Each structure stands twice: as structure tokens, then as C-alpha cells.
Amino acid sequence: MQAVWFQEGKVTLVEQPTPRPGAGEALLRVRCAGICNTDLELLAGYYGFAGVPGHELVAEVVQAPEAPELVGRRVVADINLGCGECPRCRAGDPRHCPRRRVVGIKDHPGAFAEYLCLPTGNLHLVPEELADQRAVFCEPLAAALEVGQQVHLTGRTRLLVLGDGKLGLLAALGLRHWCPGLVLAGRHPDKLAVAQAQGVRTISAGDDPRELLQRLGGPFQVVVEATGRPQGLAWALELVEPEGTVVAKTTSHQPSRLDLARLVVNEVNLLGSRCGDMALALHFLAEGLVDPTPLIEATYPLARFPEALERARRPGARKVIVEM
Amino acid sequence: MQAVWFQEGKVTLVEQPTPRPGAGEALLRVRCAGICNTDLELLAGYYGFAGVPGHELVAEVVQAPEAPELVGRRVVADINLGCGECPRCRAGDPRHCPRRRVVGIKDHPGAFAEYLCLPTGNLHLVPEELADQRAVFCEPLAAALEVGQQVHLTGRTRLLVLGDGKLGLLAALGLRHWCPGLVLAGRHPDKLAVAQAQGVRTISAGDDPRELLQRLGGPFQVVVEATGRPQGLAWALELVEPEGTVVAKTTSHQPSRLDLARLVVNEVNLLGSRCGDMALALHFLAEGLVDPTPLIEATYPLARFPEALERARRPGARKVIVEM
Numbered sequence: 001m002q003a004v005w006f007q008e009g010k011v012t013l014v015e016q017p018t019p020r021p022g023a024g025e026a027l028l029r030v031r032c033a034g035i036c037n038t039d040l041e042l043l044a045g046y047y048g049f050a051g052v053p054g055h056e057l058v059a060e061v062v063q064a065p066e067a068p069e070l071v072g073r074r075v076v077a078d079i080n081l082g083c084g085e086c087p088r089c090r091a092g093d094p095r096h097c098p099r100r101r102v103v104g105i106k107d108h109p110g111a112f113a114e115y116l117c118l119p120t121g122n123l124h125l126v127p128e129e130l131a132d133q134r135a136v137f138c139e140p141l142a143a144a145l146e147v148g149q150q151v152h153l154t155g156r157t158r159l160l161v162l163g164d165g166k167l168g169l170l171a172a173l174g175l176r177h178w179c180p181g182l183v184l185a186g187r188h189p190d191k192l193a194v195a196q197a198q199g200v201r202t203i204s205a206g207d208d209p210r211e212l213l214q215r216l217g218g219p220f221q222v223v224v225e226a227t228g229r230p231q232g233l234a235w236a237l238e239l240v241e242p243e244g245t246v247v248a249k250t251t252s253h254q255p256s257r258l259d260l261a262r263l264v265v266n267e268v269n270l271l272g273s274r275c276g277d278m279a280l281a282l283h284f285l286a287e288g289l290v291d292p293t294p295l296i297e298a299t300y301p302l303a304r305f306p307e308a309l310e311r312a313r314r315p316g317a318r319k320v321i322v323e324m
Numbered sequence: 325m326q327a328v329w330f331q332e333g334k335v336t337l338v339e340q341p342t343p344r345p346g347a348g349e350a351l352l353r354v355r356c357a358g359i360c361n362t363d364l365e366l367l368a369g370y371y372g373f374a375g376v377p378g379h380e381l382v383a384e385v386v387q388a389p390e391a392p393e394l395v396g397r398r399v400v401a402d403i404n405l406g407c408g409e410c411p412r413c414r415a416g417d418p419r420h421c422p423r424r425r426v427v428g429i430k431d432h433p434g435a436f437a438e439y440l441c442l443p444t445g446n447l448h449l450v451p452e453e454l455a456d457q458r459a460v461f462c463e464p465l466a467a468a469l470e471v472g473q474q475v476h477l478t479g480r481t482r483l484l485v486l487g488d489g490k491l492g493l494l495a496a497l498g499l500r501h502w503c504p505g506l507v508l509a510g511r512h513p514d515k516l517a518v519a520q521a522q523g524v525r526t527i528s529a530g531d532d533p534r535e536l537l538q539r540l541g542g543p544f545q546v547v548v549e550a551t552g553r554p555q556g557l558a559w560a561l562e563l564v565e566p567e568g569t570v571v572a573k574t575t576s577h578q579p580s581r582l583d584l585a586r587l588v589v590n591e592v593n594l595l596g597s598r599c600g601d602m603a604l605a606l607h608f609l610a611e612g613l614v615d616p617t618p619l620i621e622a623t624y625p626l627a628r629f630p631e632a633l634e635r636a637r638r639p640g641a642r643k644v645i646v647e648m
Binding site for chain 1: 412419420422471474554557566569572573574575576577579580581582583584585586587588589590591592593594595596598
């Protein structure tokens with residue numbers, strides 16, 4: 001089969017043997033997969049990654065020796081593969097298993113390939129009426145909705161999403177169902193327009209967080225930092241109220257400068273946030289609560305992956321999807 | 325009256341008029357006050373401070389026109405003076421009033437002076453049997469106990485206090501009444517011995533957080549970062565478990581380098597923590613739950629304040645107390 005290979009900053013298309021499902025696994029034919037900023041970071045050396053990337057996927061089950069009822073069904077997948085034995089895994093949450101493998105990120109092949117094997121327990125059936133181009137947003141939407149799983153958001157929580165990149169947009173589009181009054185601050189009028197069209201209140205971020213604070217009319221209880229930039233954290237700390245919460249979504253490997261004294265004096269809660277609940281995200285997509293299709297930048301076939309990657313790298317690029 | 329004056333890195337003893345109590349205020353004769361690391365930071369330029377420092381005080385009420393029953397009583401004081409009108413103040417928490425003044429820190433004279441005026445609502449009566457040298461620890465002990473007001477600590481919470489300076493010691497001595505099994509990690513055998521003598525489990529921090537992690541047998545649910553050093557945060561992030569909480573107590577104005585990706589991937593909660601509940605700290609001291617007297621480094625009269633400050637500056641110095 002054909003697959004993408006990342007190693008030492010280089011991208012190649014390689015020919016590999018089609019994998020065979022192990023115990024409890026299914027063989028999946030990948031239908032499409034999205035390029036995430038994490039993929040760009042992996043290529044830049046994050047985690048010392050060498051392998052097949054790709055963790056936002058829609059696939060069809062081809063073989064499932066222990067679950068034949070799955071064959072022919074479309075699925076999305078939880079990307080964390082726990083050891084199954086540690087206290088975290090036994091409690092049903094492999095996301096923080098210390099020995100976890102992560103599809104396309106850590107010690108497990110990813111989805112930029114024609115085929116992929118995954119444990120059947122990681123698969124979620126995609127409803128027939130949900131198109132691939134929507135279902136492929138399930139993984140990043142789950143990560144966006146994770147904010148509401150970690151922080152108790154109410155209809156009156158004053159919530160600011162900072163950053164109108166892919167994750168910021170999905171966070172605004174998703175979280176507004178819990179906090180209808182949320183505000184999305186960003187730098188790209190075209191992206192803010194995408195959010196506005198789905199009912200999100202938006203504001204141009206400008207160049208100065210204090211000036212933005214004034215235009216916002218004061219600080220927010222919860223600020224989702226989804227700028228993808230190291231200086232986003234300093235902005236968030238300007239925009240959150242005392243005893244408020246900053247949810248950090250940026251995984252850039254550049255270290256951030258943190259004014260710890262400010263965090264301490266204002267007793268701010270800075271909360272890291274990663275992967276989320278795939279079933280919840282599927283629900284949002286299947287019910288049409290979020291329409292992710294305006295976030296699609298372009299679609300490329302696997303054979304043109306290097307072009308797709310270049311497109312995803314452009315500043316301000318939306319989601320690039322690769323079809324197998 | 326005699327008072328200490330900090331300005332542009334210089335310390336002087338100055339003669340000032342004795343203040344007169346305004347509406348709702350009492351005139352206090354300061355009995356003693358502790359030197360806090362924040363005072364050293366103020367002298368170094370933190371907050372652009374110029375004025376009389378000192379915020380850990382025990383005093384006697386001399387005049388209280390609207391509360392004459394207070395005259396002659398010993399008191400400690402909440403150091404945050406809110407505007408009284410904003411939503412924060414109306415909710416009874418002036419600690420985060422955006423226009424607050426802070427005794428000896430921001431827009432209000434401090435306690436390294438013979439006299440001081442404060443609103444009577446900020447005063448807490450010191451029980452007769454509680455000696456000045458214990459009561460003077462009320463403010464820093466309240467800050468230490470604040471961890472338990474922000475985070476739900478149970479008898480089984482795995483809690484690590486990182487740093488055996490004054491605040492780390494008080495945190496270990498106080499918080500162990502919520503978490504009897506807590507561990508204090510530090511670099512000073514004499515200070516660890518102070519904690520041990522009051523029933524705290526201690527460990528030598530060493531030079532490498534990963535090596536410490538091994539000796540601790542794994543990460544902790546809650547890590548109190550009280551090292552006072554910019555690199556303390558990186559240590560805390562090594563020692564906290566996924567989805568755990570780091571409580572930041574260090575207010576150094578040197579910016580900290582934060583590996584935001586690590587915080588995000590492990591979904592760590594980094595929580596700033598400042599002043600606490602004076603009434604709770606008074607209870608702890610009055611009931612003998614914490615004996616702070618082994619933390620006393622030395623006691624100086626006000627006239628020898630510059631010497632006291634030099635003593636407080638020595639690496640590893642404990643609490644220096646100034647008597648008026």
C-alpha cells in the first residue's frame with residue numbers, strides 16, 4: 001500500500017505492506033484524513049517522530065475477525081491506544097496512560113496511508129447520513145469540545161475564544177451551544193465570517209491585548225487560548241479575569257514566556273486541554289450543531305500529499321483534507 | 325513617627341507624621357512585622373513601589389472612633405483594601421478588586437513604621453494567649469492555607485510541596501491537616517528538619533526533577549510550587565501527574581519558561597495562588613495546629629531595619645521579624 005512517511009524534516013510517499021489486524025483489531029481502509037497543525041509540528045521534530053502521520057480519519061472497516069458486524073461500516077477513531085492494564089486504562093481513560101501509543105503521533109502508524117489497523121474498541125460508527133467531509137472533523141471537534149468537559153460552562157459563563165485558526169473556529173462553533181454569548185477574537189476577517197455565519201459573535205483581535213480588553217468591555221471568566229502562537233498565553237492572561245480560567249490548546253514546541261507573578265496575584269487557573277470525547281463530537285456533527293464544511297481549505301489525493309502539506313502550511317490555511 | 329522607606333532600590337529610615345484615622349479606620353501601633361520575600365521584590369522594583377513596605381503585622385489598636393471597643397486590643401489585618409463598590413467588593417472579596425490597595429504593597433502605607441491606619445473591617449482580634457511571634461505568621465500562613473481553599477484536598481490527595489523556604493514550610497505544616505501524607509521536597513536539611521519535627525514527611529530535592537520523581541515513586545496529584553525560583557515551574561510540571569494540579573506560589577518577577585505543549589498534552593491545571601483567609605490562619609495558630617516559631621531567623625528593632633533586611637536577604641534565611 002501507499003503511505004506518507006515523515007522523517008527528519010522530510011516527507012516521502014513510500015510503498016509498505018498492507019498491515020494485518022492483530023488480536024482485537026480491525027483492518028481499516030482509510031477514506032480521508034485531515035492535516036492538523038500537530039502534523040506540521042511532528043515534521044518539525046516534535047516527539048522525535050519518524051513514521052506515518054495522520055490522526056483525523058474516516059475509514060471503512062475491511063476486516064474485523066472478532067467483530068465481523070463492523071465490516072463495511074464507516075468509522076472514526078479514538079487516537080489514544082492505552083496499555084489496557086494501568087490504573088488509567090482500567091478506569092476507562094487511555095488518554096493519559098503513561099505507556100499509550102497515539103495514532104500517527106506516537107508509536108503507532110497514522111492515517112495518511114491506504115490502510116491502518118486499530119483496536120475495534122477505538123472505533124465509532126459514523127451515521128450513514130454524515131458525509132466523510134464532515135466526519136473527518138470529529139477528532140479536532142472533540143478536542144475543541146474538551147473545554148466543556150474540563151470546565152463547567154453555563155449559559156452565562158463569559159467565554160472568549162482567542163484565535164480563529166481551525167481549532168479556535170471549531171471551539172467557537174461547538175462551545176456556543178453551551179455558552180451562546182461566547183466571543184471569538186481573531187485576525188482573519190474571512191475566518192471570523194465563517195463563525196459569524198453560524199451565529200458566533202466575533203471581534204477583530206488587533207495587535208494589542210490591552211486595547212482588545214477595552215473593546216471587549218472587560219476581562220472574561222474563561223479564555224480559550226487557541227492562537228497556536230507562543231505569545232497567545234500572554235494575551236490570554238491579559239484578557240482573563242482574576243480567579244478566571246485560561247484553557248491552553250496551543251501545543252507549539254516553542255517555550256512560552258509566562259509572567260508567573262501575574263498568574264499568582266490574579267489566582268488564574270491555567271488548564272491544559274488536549275483530546276476529547278469522540279462520541280460527543282459525532283453527536284454534534286450528526287445533529288448538524290456544527291457545520292465544519294466552511295473550514296475546508298482544499299482536498300488532495302494521497303499521491304499529491306506533499307502539495308497538500310504545502311497548502312496546509314500557508315499562513316491562515318484552513319483544513320486540508322487528503323483522500324485515499 | 326519613624327518609618328522605613330523604599331524607593332528606587334534604596335532603603336532609608338524616615339521621620340513621618342503619625343497618620344490620623346479616616347472614616348471607618350483605626351489607628352494602630354505596630355508591635356511587630358515580618359519581612360517577606362515580596363518586600364525584597366518590592367525593593368528590586370516589583371510594582372514600581374515607592375513607600376513604606378510591610379504587610380505581615382501584629383498591632384495594637386490605639387484609636388478607633390467608630391469602634392471604641394477595639395482600643396487596646398491586639399490585631400492582625402487583611403491586607404487587601406477594596407474599593408467597596410465593585411461587584412468583587414460587594415461579593416465580600418476585596419482580594420481581587422481591580423482598584424484595591426494592598427497594605428505595604430500597593431497604594432497604602434505598610435507596617436514597617438510605628439503607626440498605621442487601617443479600616444476596622446480588615447482587623448482580626450488576636451486571642452490573648454497567642455504571642456506576637458506566632459500571630460505575626462498569620463498573613464503568610466493564610467497564603468499557605470489558600471491552597472486548600474482553591475483545591476479540594478482530601479485525606480488521600482497525593483500532595484507534594486516543592487520548596488522549603490518560608491512559604492513552603494508553612495504550606496507543609498498547615499496543609500498536612502488536610503493531607504496527612506503530604507511530602508515536602510527541599511534543599512535545606514535544617515529546614516526539612518523543622519518540618520519533620522512537626523510530623524511532615526520530607527525528601528531532599530536534589531538537582532534533577534526526574535531523579536526526584538523516581539525517588540518519590542511517581543508523580544503527585546497536586547504540587548505546590550513554592551521554590552521562589554523561575555525554574556520551579558518546570559520542576560513542578562515534571563512532578564505532577566496528568567490531569568493534576570500545580571499550585572503556583574512564586575511571585576518572582578523574572579519570567580518563567582513554560583513548556584506549554586507539556587501542560588496541554590498532560591491536561592495539567594496550573595493555578596495561581598496568593599493571599600488567604602486570615603481567620604482560618606488565626607484558628608490554626610491559636611489552636612497550635614502549626615508552630616511557626618522554629619521559622620524565626622532573627623528579631624531586630626525598627627531602628628536596625630537595614631540590618632534586618634540584609635539578614636532576610638541571605639540565601640536560605642528564615643523569617644526575620646522587626647519589632648517597633
